[in-house]
Amino acid sequence: MKLFTFLRGEAFARGIHPPEHKGTAGMPITRVPFAPRLIVPLSQNVGRPAKPIVKVGQEVLRGQPLAQADGFVSVPHHAPVSGVVEAIRLNPTSGGLWTESVIIRALPGSPQSVEWEEPQDLDNVDDSGLIAAVQRTGIVGLGGGVFPTHAKLRVPKEFPVDTLVVNGCECEPYLTSDHRIMVERAKDIMKGIAMSRRLLKNPRAIIGVEDNKPDAVEALRAALPPGGEITVESVPTKYPQGAGEMLIKTLLNREVPPDARSYSVGAYVQNVATLAYMGALAPRGRGFIERVITVAGNAVARPGNYLVPMGTPLRFLLDYVGAPEAGVEVIFGGPMMGQAVACLDAPITKGVSGILVFRARDLEAPSTKKSFPCIKCGKCVESCPMGLNPSTLGMLAAKRQYDTMADHYRLGACFECGTCSYVCPANIPLVQQFRVAKQVLRGKPEKAA
Amino acid sequence: MSVEIRSAPHIKADSGVVKIMRNVVWSLLPICAFYIWQYGISALASLVVVTAACLAAEEFFLRLGRQSGDLGDWSATITGILLALTLPAGFPLWMGAVAGFVAIGLGKAIFGGIGHNLFNPALVGRGFVQAAFPTAIATYTPSFMPGRFSEFIPSSLALPFMTPADTTAWAASHLDGVSSATPLARWKFEGVLASNWDLLTSLSGHLAVGPSPLLILACGAYLAWRGYLDWRIPAAVLGSAALLAAALYPLNPQHFPEPGFVLFSGGLMLGAVYMATDMVTSPVTPRGMWVYGALIGALTVIIRYSGGLPEGVMYAILIGNAATPMIERVTQPPAFGTAPTKETKA
Numbered sequence: 103m104k105l106f107t108f109l110r111g112e113a114f115a116r117g118i119h120p121p122e123h124k125g126t127a128g129m130p131i132t133r134v135p136f137a138p139r140l141i142v143p144l145s146q147n148v149g150r151p152a153k154p155i156v157k158v159g160q161e162v163l164r165g166q167p168l169a170q171a172d173g174f175v176s177v178p179h180h181a182p183v184s185g186v187v188e189a190i191r192l193n194p195t196s197g198g199l200w201t202e203s204v205i206i207r208a209l210p211g212s213p214q215s216v217e218w219e220e221p222q223d224l225d226n227v228d229d230s231g232l233i234a235a236v237q238r239t240g241i242v243g244l245g246g247g248v249f250p251t252h253a254k255l256r257v258p259k260e261f262p263v264d265t266l267v268v269n270g271c272e273c274e275p276y277l278t279s280d281h282r283i284m285v286e287r288a289k290d291i292m293k294g295i296a297m298s299r300r301l302l303k304n305p306r307a308i309i310g311v312e313d314n315k316p317d318a319v320e321a322l323r324a325a326l327p328p329g330g331e332i333t334v335e336s337v338p339t340k341y342p343q344g345a346g347e348m349l350i351k352t353l354l355n356r357e358v359p360p361d362a363r364s365y366s367v368g369a370y371v372q373n374v375a376t377l378a379y380m381g382a383l384a385p386r387g388r389g390f391i392e393r394v395i396t397v398a399g400n401a402v403a404r405p406g407n408y409l410v411p412m413g414t415p416l417r418f419l420l421d422y423v424g425a426p427e428a429g430v431e432v433i434f435g436g437p438m439m440g441q442a443v444a445c446l447d448a449p450i451t452k453g454v455s456g457i458l459v460f461r462a463r464d465l466e467a468p469s470t471k472k473s474f475p476c477i478k479c480g481k482c483v484e485s486c487p488m489g490l491n492p493s494t495l496g497m498l499a500a501k502r503q504y505d506t507m508a509d510h511y512r513l514g515a516c517f518e519c520g521t522c523s524y525v526c527p528a529n530i531p532l533v534q535q536f537r538v539a540k541q542v543l544r545g546k547p548e549k550a551a
Numbered sequence: 552m553s554v555e556i557r558s559a560p561h562i563k564a565d566s567g568v569v570k571i572m573r574n575v576v577w578s579l580l581p582i583c584a585f586y587i588w589q590y591g592i593s594a595l596a597s598l599v600v601v602t603a604a605c606l607a608a609e610e611f612f613l614r615l616g617r618q619s620g621d622l623g624d625w626s627a628t629i630t631g632i633l634l635a636l637t638l639p640a641g642f643p644l645w646m647g648a649v650a651g652f653v654a655i656g657l658g659k660a661i662f663g664g665i666g667h668n669l670f671n672p673a674l675v676g677r678g679f680v681q682a683a684f685p686t687a688i689a690t691y692t693p694s695f696m697p698g699r700f701s702e703f704i705p706s707s708l709a710l711p712f713m714t715p716a717d718t719t720a721w722a723a724s725h726l727d728g729v730s731s732a733t734p735l736a737r738w739k740f741e742g743v744l745a746s747n748w749d750l751l752t753s754l755s756g757h758l759a760v761g762p763s764p765l766l767i768l769a770c771g772a773y774l775a776w777r778g779y780l781d782w783r784i785p786a787a788v789l790g791s792a793a794l795l796a797a798a799l800y801p802l803n804p805q806h807f808p809e810p811g812f813v814l815f816s817g818g819l820m821l822g823a824v825y826m827a828t829d830m831v832t833s834p835v836t837p838r839g840m841w842v843y844g845a846l847i848g849a850l851t852v853i854i855r856y857s858g859g860l861p862e863g864v865m866y867a868i869l870i871g872n873a874a875t876p877m878i879e880r881v882t883q884p885p886a887f888g889t890a891p892t893k894e895t896k897a
Contacts, residue, residue: 120562275562347887359888431555442556462555474568475619475666480781480835481566489884493835512886520560527566528666534558 113338114351117487118521120275120341120438122314123398126405127278131286131394133409134422136183136208140413141193141449142168143203147242148249149175154204160187161209165218165389168204177240177250179204180389182411184212195451196416196434198444206413220387229301232384236297239383240390240452245269245280245344245373246435248453251380254372255301261365266298266307267353270322270374271337271344273312274436277456279394282407283378284311284318288325291374293381295332302370307332309374310349312339341438342519346371348487360515375455390452397423399458401430413449416457420446425459433458438520474528482522482532488515492522492532499535504542513539568665571830572625574779578770579632579825586762589753590640590692591699593707600644602631604651605676612660620665630654633825634673636761637818637865638680639691641704641718645711646684650676670872671829674865681865689736691759692718693729729757735817735861738808750815764820771824780828783837787844788823788851789814795852807856819851822864832872839875839882846878847871 145151152169156162162181169179185208193203208214222235236252243249257263268291272280284291295307311319313336322334337343337352347358349371356367364371379390391412398405403424410419420427433440434454450457482492490512498507507513513536522532587594609627612618620626634654638647654676662668681688692704705716719731730737734745749756753763774780796810813819827833827847834843847867854863 118564120564351887357888360886362888428553429555431557431561433559433561435559437559437561439559440561441559442561443554444556446554458561460561465555465557465561471563471567474624475664477568477571477666477830478833478835479571479830480837480840483835483884484837486884488887490886491836491883494879494883511883515886515888518559524560524562525564525566527564527568527571529563529567531558533560537558 113340113343114348114487115489116485117340117342117348118485118524119339120524122339123275124278124281124314126276126396126398126407127281127315129278129282129406131282131407131409134411134414134419136214136411137414137418138208139188139415140183140185140206140208140411141203141415142179142182142206142413143193143195143201143449143451144169144179145201146179146248146451146453147177148247149173149177149253151202152176152179154190154202156187156204158187158189161185162187162206163217164212164214165216165391167389168206171237175250175253177237177242177252178389179240179412180218180391181206182391182413183208184214184217185209193449194445194447196441196443196445196448203449216388216391218389222385222387224297224385232297232301235384235387236380239380239388241376241379241383242452243373244375244379244393244452244455246439246453246455247373251372251376255298257302257365257370261363262368263302263305263365263370264368265354265370266295266302266305267346267349267364267369267371268295268307268309268374268377269344269346269349269371270309270311270315270318271349272315273339273341273344274438274440274456275341276398276458277396277436278398279396279407279455280374281315281318283375283394284315285321287378287382288321290378290381291322292325292327292332293385294372294377294379295381296327297380297384298370298372298377299331304331305370308353309334310337310343310353311335312337312343314339341521342487345487345517345519347517360512393452393454395450395454396456397425397459398456399425399433399460400464401425401459401461410450412452416443416448416450417446419450419457420459429462431460431462431465433460438524439518471529473530476528476530479527481525481527485521485525487519487521488512488517490516492536496522496530496532496535499539504539507536507539508543513543516540569624571779572629574777575629575774575825576625576632578774579629582636582762582766582770583632585753585766586636586640589694589762590704591696592701593699593704594640596644596703596707597638597640597642597647598632598635601635601638601647601651602628604648605631605634605655608652608655608660612656612664618660618664619667624665626665627655630659630672630676633821634676636821637673637677639688640694641690641692641706643684643687643709643715644707645709646680646687649683650680652676653679666831668831669875670869671826671832674826674869677865678869687715690715690718690731691733692722692731693726693757693759694753695757696722696725698725726757731759733759733817733861734812735855738812738816739855739861742806744808744812745816747811747815750812760816761818761821764815767820767824771828780824781833781840783840784828784833784844785823787841788827788848789819791845791848792819792852793848795849799852799856813852813855817855817862818864822851822868823848826864827868827871832875834875834879834882836879836882836884838884839878842878842882843871843875846874
């Protein structure tokens with residue numbers, strides 16, 4: 103395998119090798135019990151919020167639609183538990199914003215089997231029928247993008263896709279949920295790939311898996327359908343290999359131009375978990391009501407890969423895995439790009455791939471350390487996967503020269519992978535400065551940057 | 552009851568400014584030890600006095616306020632050690648102290664402290680004393696003098712503002728037939744070349760030279776291996792100096808030395824490995840490092856060959872420092888997604 107990567111000319115340029123901490127990689131997926139009350143926000147994804155179709159006091163069955171999509175770039179949400187709609191009201195989300203949510207009180211006596219499904223004959227529907235079936239599952243990009251999957255499947259006709267790139271890299275430290283899905287649900291992934299390939303006019307498919315997951319490669323290869331249109335490639339373990347542009351570069355040696363989508367170079371990237379759920383749910387007409395989430399971090403007594411019902415309150419889950427609720431930082435996502443949770447009353451939503459809990463005293467985020475002026479060591483320039491110059495960008499940000507950053511130093515190309523902040527010996531919060539700069543520029547109507 | 556909220560990334564590489572600087576100091580210690588072995592207590596006193604002056608100046612300007620950094624970041628220590636290594640071992644100690652104070656004051660503090668300076672502070676200090684004390688800085692003594700561990704080189708102990716004692720007569724009285732001139736000065740003014748091997752090791756011949764270039768290379772290699780020094784810069788400096796020297800040599804073999812002499816004589820090795828690589832004053836862009844290093848190497852050869860002084864490394868590096876912002880501007884890394892697409896795999 104090493105020989106192959108060498109012949110292929112290594113992975114994308116630059117990047118980093120943070121400690122992997124994937125201690126949960128060998129832990130099978132286990133189910134989390136239902137919380138007494140589940141909270142389903144109507145807005146969990148990119149696009150318009152869903153419109154509620156249930157009434158307060160109404161009994162709902164597990165899997166029954168609670169809210170329907172409002173337009174094409176929108177998805178429905180389903181009841182994660184059989185119970186009674188207790189309220190439809192504002193509830194805090196992980197970022198601290200309050201959004202309209204459906205609160206369901208679980209029925210204690212219910213066996214909680216999925217009691218709502220409409221099996222589909224997807225072989226005999228046209229493409230728009232298939233896309234509609236995917237939309238009805240309520241699936242969004244589970245790698246963290248939370249863009250409605252069915253909407254992403256509608257690729258403009260002028261961009262022929264020759265390769266479906268299946269992203270099984272999971273390059274963030276600690277996270278192993280995609281890894282477990284590849285090991286345990288390879289068949290579902292193949293079903294999702296088949297559906298995607300059909301909609302993309304049958305391109306070849308390459309599943310890219312980082313070479314630190316040999317068991318996933320093996321499981322996927324064992325599940326491959328005959329024909330050879332789908333292959334599994336082991337790619338070098340390097341952060342951020344799981345970024346779509348980087349995986350395309352590694353597998354196909356194509357570079358997605360700035361401000362362009364991956365289909366402009368003939369590639370279409372989809373995350374393995376998204377495909378697995380699409381393959382499992384769409385043919386049965388089921389809704390996306392639970393997902394695999396890695397819970398880890400040094401404050402978690404029982405880390406693992408958990409099958410968590412959507413809408414489970416964060417506090418309930420923290421209690422279940424034995425994590426304290428004070429003096430900790432709770433992160434939705436991985437340690438490189440994940441977001442700190444501002445409010446523990448938030449529910450688990452569709453975009454959460456991992457939950458990390460770290461004791462505050464052990465945190466080593468750049469912001470906890472003494473910051474020096476930039477000593478121009480060049481480590482960030484040597485590591486930035488996009489070939490930017492974070493050192494100069496950081497100095498410009500400190501001077502609030504945001505326009506120069508965008509116009510001359512390609513700020514817009516930064517996808518906030520966090521590599522520069524990670525390597526910076528001066529502990530400058532570079533990526534945070536860039537987030538601020540982008541936010542300020544977005545607020546300027548006259549700049550299209 | 553509260554949760555911590557921090558912005559991503561939530562983890563951090565095991566690195567740091569202090570760690571980098573401390574490792575540079577560690578790597579300099581063998582070089583210092585060799586230097587003390589060469590020149591005895593005079594070298595030791597010079598290292599101590601110059602470094603102490605740098606630290607005192609750093610502390611003074613920190614107390615004045617509005618400076619970044621602190622004594623614990625080791626950067627002033629590096630400046631002191633490097634500055635002492637660029638001075639003659641018998642350089643009057645009081646002049647060394649002046650050099651150290653100027654290095655930090657004019658080289659670093661007026662720019663705002665660590666990270667903000669435009670020029671290598673040690674070389675600013677050396678440049679100042681080169682102008683202020685031209686005789687003293689050109690007065691070298693042979694290495695490995697007998698009695699060097701019990702006796703100071705007489706010029707070391709010169710009183711402030713007094714003419715230092717004559718070291719040439721002192722050296723001649725201790726050891727017959729040795730030259731107090733540096734190999735570069737002997738080449739420039741007498742047309743005599745020292746052997747490359749002697750220059751590389753600095754071990755024999757009582758040469759009036761600094762620490763062994765071989766040792767400097769080894770210590771630099773350690774730093775590069777640990778990731779605290781960018782190998783591109785020394786490679787570019789030494790490579791461009793050697794190429795230019797090799798190109799010029801056939802034009803006038805009587806006058807121009809061969810490339811080996813150019814590489815191993817004077818301060819080129821120390822400059823290439825430890826001074827030109829000063830992170831703050833060198834480009835951050837990989838391509839810029841090559842340009843910057845090549846510029847320094849070429850300038851060194853040009854100044855040595857055509858200038859009035861035998862050595863040119865200091866000016867070459869200072870000019871390189873001055874050119875750094877411009878070099879950076881034209882050597883920004885190529886944007887991802889703009890390279891021509893070439894398929895390697897079906």
